[in-house]
Amino acid sequence: MISDYAWLIPVLPAVSAVLTLLFGKKMKGKGAEFGITALALAFALSVLVAVEVFSANVQAVADLEEYHETHAEEGDHAEDADHAEEGDHAEDGEAADEAHTEETSLRSGSPLDGIMVAAAGLEGLDLAAAGGEAIEIPEGISSFVNEGSLSLGQLGGDFELEAGQRIDGLAAMMFLLVTFVSLMVHIYSTGYMKGEPRYTYYFTLLSLFTMSMLIMVIANNMLQLLVGWELVGVCSFLLIGFYWEGRSNQHAAQKAFLTTKFGDVGLMVGVVSLWAQFGTFNIGEIIDMATHAEQAGGAPLETGLLTFGLISLFIGAIGKSAQFPLQTWLPDAMAGPTPVSALIHAATMVTAGIFLVARIYPVYQLSPAALAVIAVIGAITLFSMGFLALVQDDIKRVLAYSTVSQLGYMVAALSFSYTAGIFHLFTHGFFKALLFLASGSVIHAVHSNDMVNMGGLRKYMPATFWTWIIGTLALSAIFPLAGFWSKDEVLAGAFDSMGYTGNLVWILGGLGGFVTAFYMARATTMTFFGDYRGKIDDTHPAPHESPRSMKWPLIALSVPALAIGFINLPFDFAHSWGFAAWTMPSLEYFEGHPPHFFLSLAVGSTVLGVAGLAAGYFMYRTYKVPAEDPFNNLGLVTTVLQRKYFLDDLYSGLIMTTVRDRISPAVYWINDNVIDRVVYLAGIGTRSLGRGVYRVVDQKVIDGAINGAGTGANWTGGLIKFAQSGNVQFYAGAMFIGVFVFAVLFAAAA
Numbered sequence: 121m122i123s124d125y126a127w128l129i130p131v132l133p134a135v136s137a138v139l140t141l142l143f144g145k146k147m148k149g150k151g152a153e154f155g156i157t158a159l160a161l162a163f164a165l166s167v168l169v170a171v172e173v174f175s176a177n178v179q180a181v182a183d184l185e186e187y188h189e190t191h192a193e194e195g196d197h198a199e200d201a202d203h204a205e206e207g208d209h210a211e212d213g214e215a216a217d218e219a220h221t222e223e224t225s226l227r228s229g230s231p232l233d234g235i236m237v238a239a240a241g242l243e244g245l246d247l248a249a250a251g252g253e254a255i256e257i258p259e260g261i262s263s264f265v266n267e268g269s270l271s272l273g274q275l276g277g278d279f280e281l282e283a284g285q286r287i288d289g290l291a292a293m294m295f296l297l298v299t300f301v302s303l304m305v306h307i308y309s310t311g312y313m314k315g316e317p318r319y320t321y322y323f324t325l326l327s328l329f330t331m332s333m334l335i336m337v338i339a340n341n342m343l344q345l346l347v348g349w350e351l352v353g354v355c356s357f358l359l360i361g362f363y364w365e366g367r368s369n370q371h372a373a374q375k376a377f378l379t380t381k382f383g384d385v386g387l388m389v390g391v392v393s394l395w396a397q398f399g400t401f402n403i404g405e406i407i408d409m410a411t412h413a414e415q416a417g418g419a420p421l422e423t424g425l426l427t428f429g430l431i432s433l434f435i436g437a438i439g440k441s442a443q444f445p446l447q448t449w450l451p452d453a454m455a456g457p458t459p460v461s462a463l464i465h466a467a468t469m470v471t472a473g474i475f476l477v478a479r480i481y482p483v484y485q486l487s488p489a490a491l492a493v494i495a496v497i498g499a500i501t502l503f504s505m506g507f508l509a510l511v512q513d514d515i516k517r518v519l520a521y522s523t524v525s526q527l528g529y530m531v532a533a534l535s536f537s538y539t540a541g542i543f544h545l546f547t548h549g550f551f552k553a554l555l556f557l558a559s560g561s562v563i564h565a566v567h568s569n570d571m572v573n574m575g576g577l578r579k580y581m582p583a584t585f586w587t588w589i590i591g592t593l594a595l596s597a598i599f600p601l602a603g604f605w606s607k608d609e610v611l612a613g614a615f616d617s618m619g620y621t622g623n624l625v626w627i628l629g630g631l632g633g634f635v636t637a638f639y640m641a642r643a644t645t646m647t648f649f650g651d652y653r654g655k656i657d658d659t660h661p662a663p664h665e666s667p668r669s670m671k672w673p674l675i676a677l678s679v680p681a682l683a684i685g686f687i688n689l690p691f692d693f694a695h696s697w698g699f700a701a702w703t704m705p706s707l708e709y710f711e712g713h714p715p716h717f718f719l720s721l722a723v724g725s726t727v728l729g730v731a732g733l734a735a736g737y738f739m740y741r742t743y744k745v746p747a748e749d750p751f752n753n754l755g756l757v758t759t760v761l762q763r764k765y766f767l768d769d770l771y772s773g774l775i776m777t778t779v780r781d782r783i784s785p786a787v788y789w790i791n792d793n794v795i796d797r798v799v800y801l802a803g804i805g806t807r808s809l810g811r812g813v814y815r816v817v818d819q820k821v822i823d824g825a826i827n828g829a830g831t832g833a834n835w836t837g838g839l840i841k842f843a844q845s846g847n848v849q850f851y852a853g854a855m856f857i858g859v860f861v862f863a864v865l866f867a868a869a870a
Contacts, residue, residue, distance in 0.1 A: 122168045123266040123287040129165055129295055130334035132158040133302075137327035144320035151320040152310050155327045159303040162334075166295035173292040174702040176264035181701045183261045263706045264288060267340050267404055284340035286403055289703035290478055290542065294337040294471075297549045301467035302330040304673040308557050309459045311669035312564055322362065322457070329355040329460075333468040337475065341401040342391045345479070349387065349440070349472060353380050356469045360456040372455035379449040383439015387476075390433030397425050403480060407705075410483045423487065430483065430490040434497075437473030443531055444501045447524045448768050451508075454516040454569075458560030461516060465523040466553035474530045474545050481538045482705060491535045495621035498532025501525065503628040504765070506635040510642070510751045511761045514569045515559045518643045522595065523552060525632060529610050532625045537613035539700045543688055544610055546699075547602035551594035551681035554674060558588040561670055562647060565663040566654050571643060572746055576652040580663040585648050587674040592644055594681045596637035596729045599722075605685030607633065608722050615721055626721070634728040641736025646743055653744065 136158035144151020269284025285291075306326060313322055332355050336348025361373030391401070398406045399416030413421045437443070442450040450470065454461055464470060477484060477494065484490055502525050509521035526548050534541035561584040562577060563569055578585040594603040607629070614625035656662045665671065688699035739750060752758055763769060 122172050126169050126287050127285050129162045130331050130338055132162045133327040133331040137324050140324045151323045155306045155323050159299055159306055163299040163303050166299045170292040170296050173264045173289055177289055177701050180261055180263050187258055257707055263704050269340055283344055285338045286340035291337055293546055293703045297546055298333050298467045301549055301553045304677055305459045305463045308670050308673040311667045312459055312560055325355055325359050340403055343401045346391055352469050352472055359460040360453045362456050369455040372452040376449040376453050379446055380439045383436045383446055386432045387436025390429045393429030393432055407482050410486055427487045427489045430487050431493055437476050441470050441473030441527045442524050443497050450524055451517050451520040454520055462553045462556035465556060466549045470527055471545055477534050478542050492621055495532055495535035495625060498528045499625045499628050502528030502532060503632045506632050508761055508764055509639040513571050515571050516569055519555055533610040533613055536617040540609040540613040543699055544606040547606040547684055550677055551591045554677035554681050555591040557674055558584050561666040564666055571646040573654045574647045575650045577663055578648040581665045583665055583671050587678045590678045590681050592640045596640055596733055597633055598729050599726055602681055602685035605688055611721055612718050630725055630728055633725050634732040637729040637732025638736040641733045642740050645737050645740040
């Protein structure tokens, strides 16, 4: 199978990173050719893997539908036989008919109902809540999963460290997105970064960044996923701080690193918690045990501990995917090169949190409390963060706050629908990469991020303008572009689920769509319409279209931004179920909705999007100076938005003022005057005690005793030497005298 070689997908950019680092400066393209070649091969392999995985999943859905159709026909025959038998037992007919009707409804149902529940299901396979029973999945029919691992050694006991791959619909989809967007960014960067002194270093980091995300995507165990997760964070730190000469760039990189590390504490706690509960890091084993209500040793599943672990994991996702209240790092991440911003915002770092939740989604669906937390955090983020884009003049920061808001849509969607969440992740990756690279084309032309210094650029940069328009319409969810289908799927999933959180998400999501369209119309009008507000003279040439190396990636990204949404049409063509079936985690536990289409909801969201675009255009079509911006003259509202809801002030005041300026000096004083003093006094006391032991115990007692014993031995030896003379006659005389003395004594005694 092609998927057996999927491990090459992360290996290829890893190899390109090494080659670029070692030989890049000696190459004609300064190492860029290594990264482009590796990503082109990785994308080609990703396409082959996706074809294999998606085809197998579609076939599994078709086989399951055929199975249920066959059993439905058998149920009809059984029903006819039952009715014939009921005719022979007239007096019991009514009771028998009622019992038979109930049994038939549980056993068969319509084929369409069966496949909707089993393959794309509104309720998964747990029909108990609806008064039914779990739909049977016959042996031999399953979604595509190709899992394998390589042992890296034993760490004690039965624990084995391994590196492995888990290839399923989610991994195949992420491979396509990451490799394609990264390939476009690599190609685009050859033009955008031309002349950069650290050109080779940049392409080395770009390949490492892509490799890190792919390691996380392919992981079959939580430890390997954690390794990829942390490598993504390190690479983003290095790329955000790429222009480290500027102090603000240093601060932006540090802020991103520390904020995400705060969330990573939760992630690590969650990983350890799941391991403690299930006794394994293997993702497939965790899902299997959890969905069978078991944990390590076959014990019943403890839902409280499970919820704790899942919420802890989600804290990591909050940090990485810039959800409220840890979103403050992402706008500052614009300090890095614009192509890096495109990669971060579209296909790598910020999508990691969404991927994490989706990867173990069958486990999350077992915890309503965890899903409720996800829904609330996502709803707050998607609605509140869009407003901050209204007061931004930096074109990249407008897109940054847009990303935070769109990530909120994805997070909120995952609380109701697996398909809606990852479908919006998929489409958003293409049109957000397009918008960031288009903004980079503008910045490359005018040498400024500030929209105040732009205007009228559609006349100078037609290709950039039209690709930007495509991205803007897709982001604003205008029919029939990609964003329309994926955002509508999010709203439809929330609308269908109803309840407090469901209503919260679809209402705020609809209003957030208006805000999105408005700030994108504002950015578009300020950048491309009106008159050019920048300088044009001998030292400031007129803006011009970007080179082909930057223009063609924009055109390539425009294609999926236009058409990729059609892969999830809300209709059943040849029972394929499109994106929903392609990416399902399993037949048994697929909780994502099948493609929905609520006409009234779609029309309403489209009207709001068009209204937002129209309002933004007419409000800013005559814009000339910042004083004319209406959002700069709203008093307290302007202050709140410009201060980013005071969250940065809170963190700065709490961490920098309180911790750095107050707590840290106090801790230093305690360390210097208390702890160090105690250690110093302990040292002095120990030294004095040692001297006393030496002078009294060692010198006078121990040495005195030893010297006294020597003196005694010498004295007794001096006496003995007179007796031990060696004179035999002396010995005989002494013996005679002794015998005589003893004889006299005995005689006297007698």
